[in-house]
Amino acid sequence: xxxxxxSEIHPVLVIGGGPAGLKASADLAELGYDVVLVxxxxxxxxxxxxxxxxxxxxxxxxxxxxxxxxxxxVEGNGNVRVMKNSVVEGATGGLGDxxxxxxxxMNGATESLKASAIIVATGFExxxxxxxxRYGYGRNPDVIGIHELEGMLKEGRVVKRNGDPPKRxxxxxxxxxxxxxxxxxxxxxxxxxxxxxxxxxxxxxxxADIYMIYxxxxxxxxxxxxxxxxxxxxxxxxxxxxxxxxxxxGDKLLVKGEDTLVRxxxxxxxxxxxxxxxxxPGSGTAQVARALxxxxxxxxxxxxxxxxxxxxxxxxxxxLAGACVAPMSVEEALAEGSAAAMQVAKALRRLQRAxxx
Amino acid sequence: xxxRKKKGEFIVERNYVDDQRIIExxxxxxxxxxxxxxxxLLVLPRTIEDFDHSLxxxxxxxxxxRNIDRCWQxxxxxxxxxxxxxxxxxxxxxxxxxxxxxxKLEIEKFGNYVYFCGSCGRCSEVCxxxxxxxxxxxxxxxxxxxxx
Numbered sequence: 001x002x003x004x005x006x007s008e009i010h011p012v013l014v015i016g017g018g019p020a021g022l023k024a025s026a027d028l029a030e031l032g033y034d035v036v037l038v039x040x041x042x043x044x045x046x047x048x049x050x051x052x053x054x055x056x057x058x059x060x061x062x063x064x065x066x067x068x069x070x071x072x073x074v075e076g077n078g079n080v081r082v083m084k085n086s087v088v089e090g091a092t093g094g095l096g097d098x099x100x101x102x103x104x105x106m107n108g109a110t111e112s113l114k115a116s117a118i119i120v121a122t123g124f125e126x127x128x129x130x131x132x133x134r135y136g137y138g139r140n141p142d143v144i145g146i147h148e149l150e151g152m153l154k155e156g157r158v159v160k161r162n163g164d165p166p167k168r169x170x171x172x173x174x175x176x177x178x179x180x181x182x183x184x185x186x187x188x189x190x191x192x193x194x195x196x197x198x199x200x201x202x203x204x205x206x207x208a209d210i211y212m213i214y215x216x217x218x219x220x221x222x223x224x225x226x227x228x229x230x231x232x233x234x235x236x237x238x239x240x241x242x243x244x245x246x247x248x249x250g251d252k253l254l255v256k257g258e259d260t261l262v263r264x265x266x267x268x269x270x271x272x273x274x275x276x277x278x279x280x281p282g283s284g285t286a287q288v289a290r291a292l293x294x295x296x297x298x299x300x301x302x303x304x305x306x307x308x309x310x311x312x313x314x315x316x317x318x319x320l321a322g323a324c325v326a327p328m329s330v331e332e333a334l335a336e337g338s339a340a341a342m343q344v345a346k347a348l349r350r351l352q353r354a355x356x357x
Numbered sequence: 358x359x360x361r362k363k364k365g366e367f368i369v370e371r372n373y374v375d376d377q378r379i380i381e382x383x384x385x386x387x388x389x390x391x392x393x394x395x396x397x398l399l400v401l402p403r404t405i406e407d408f409d410h411s412l413x414x415x416x417x418x419x420x421x422x423r424n425i426d427r428c429w430q431x432x433x434x435x436x437x438x439x440x441x442x443x444x445x446x447x448x449x450x451x452x453x454x455x456x457x458x459x460x461k462l463e464i465e466k467f468g469n470y471v472y473f474c475g476s477c478g479r480c481s482e483v484c485x486x487x488x489x490x491x492x493x494x495x496x497x498x499x500x501x502x503x504x505x
Contacts, residue, residue: 211408237457238430266406
C-alpha cells in the first residue's frame with residue numbers, strides 16, 4: 001500500500017491567461033502540479049497586456065512590474081503547458097478525472113485532455129460605448145475609452161485626430177455602468193483608473209485643463225489617495241453631473257449635461273472626451289459558462305455558490321477566480337487566482353492521500 | 358420717457374430670468390436706428406458655456422485661500438455655518454464650487470454674499486479636508502474686489 005504521487009494526478013486546467021489565471025497557474029506550477037493554461041487570444045496577460053495598460057492604480061507603477069514576471073514564469077516553467085488561441089468546448093467527469101475538449105481557434109483542431117481540476121478565470125471585457133449612442137463613441141474619433149487612452153499614454157503621445165495635443169479634456173464617469181439601459185453594476189475601478197490617467201495626462205500635457213464629470217467618486221480603500229492627490233497636487237477639476245449628449249462642432253466636441261451642484265445645464269466645448277467605460281463579463285465568460293454548465297447571475301457574471309466565497313463554483317472540482325465573478329482590480333484578481341490555486345491544491349492533496357493498492 | 362419699475366419688465370414669465378442675465382441698455386443705436394427700450398433687450402442663456410479660472414487662481418494665491426483645491430463639496434462647512442442657517446443665499450460650499458469652476462453668472466448672482474461671512478471659523482473647525490473655508494471666504498472677498 002502507498003500514497004499516490006504527483007505524477008498520477010492529471011494536470012490542472014486553467015481557463016484564461018489574465019492576472020487571475022496566470023497567478024493560479026504560477027502558484028500551482030510552483031507547488032509541483034502540472035498545469036494546462038488555455039487562453040483565447042494569441043498572447044498571455046489578459047486585459048492589462050491586451051490594451052497596453054501603461055501603469056496600474058493606485059501607485060502608478062508600470063504594469064510590466066506585475067505582469068512581466070508572471071508571464072515569464074508561466075511560459076518558462078516546465079510544468080505549465082500554454083495553449084494560446086484556444087477555447088474549452090466542454091468537460092465531463094468530476095474532481096480528479098475530468099475529460100476536457102479544447103479547440104484551437106486558428107486551425108479548428110480539437111484535442112481531448114485529462115484534467116484533475118478546473119480554474120475558470122475568463123475575466124471581463126471593457127464596455128463597448130457604441131451601445132450607448134449619447135456619447136458619439138465610434139462616430140467621433142476624439143471620443144475615446146479609458147482603455148484606448150492607456151495605449152496612447154503608453155506610447156507617450158496623446159493627440160486629437162488632427163494631430164494637435166488636446167487642451168481641454170473631459171472624463172465622463174460611469175459609461176456603461178450604473179445605468180438601466182446598459183449595465184446596472186459599478187465597475188469598481190474606473191474612478192480610480194480615470195483619475196490615475198488624468199494625473200498622467202497632466203505629466204504629459206502640462207497646460208491641459210482636465211474636468212472629471214462624475215455622479216459619485218468611488219475610489220475604494222487606499223485608492224482614495226489618488227483622488228485627493230489629483231485635486232490637491234494636480235488641480236484636476238471635478239464637476240458633479242451627467243452628460244446627455246455630445247456633438248461635434250468643427251474639430252471640437254460640445255458636451256451637454258447638467259451640473260447638479262448648481263442645478264444648471266452646461267454646454268462646453270472640449271478638445272477630447274474620455275469615457276470611463278465599465279466592465280462586463282464578455283463573450284469568453286458566457287462561452288465557458290455554457291461549456292462547463294456553470295451558474296450565471298442576472299448580470300452575466302459567473303455565480304459562486306456563496307456570494308462572499310468567490311472560488312466555489314458550486315460544481316465539484318471547478319473553481320472561479322477574478323473578474324469573471326465580479327468587477328475587480330488587478331490586485332484583487334491576483335489574490336483570487338492564488339486563492340483558487342490553494343483550493344485546488346487542498347482538493348488534490350486529499351486525492352493523493354487516498355490509499356492506492 | 359416712462360419710468361421703469363423693474364429690469365426687463367417686458368419679459369413674459371419674468372420670474373424665470375435672473376437679473377444678471379438681462380442686458381437692457383438705456384440708449385442703444387444700431388446703424389443709425391434707435392433701438393432703445395424693449396427692442397434692445399437681450400436675455401443671456403442660463404446655460405454654462407465656459408469655465409473661467411481667473412478668480413480661482415487669485416484665491417489660490419491668497420495666503421488664506423491656498424487650500425481651495427482640497428474641497429470636495431461635502432458641505433460640512435455650510436452645515437456648521439451660523440449665517441447659512443439664517444440666510445440661504447450665503448453658502449460657503451457653493452461659493453467655493455462656483456469660484457473653482459468659474460461659473461460667471463452664478464458668481465455675479467451670489468458672489469457678493471461672501472461678505473456675509475462673520476469669520477467665526479466654525480466651518481474651518483469641521484472641514485474634513487483642511488480647506489479652511491473661513492479663510493477661503495476671505496480670499497474670495499479679496500479676489501472679487503480686486504477683479505479687473
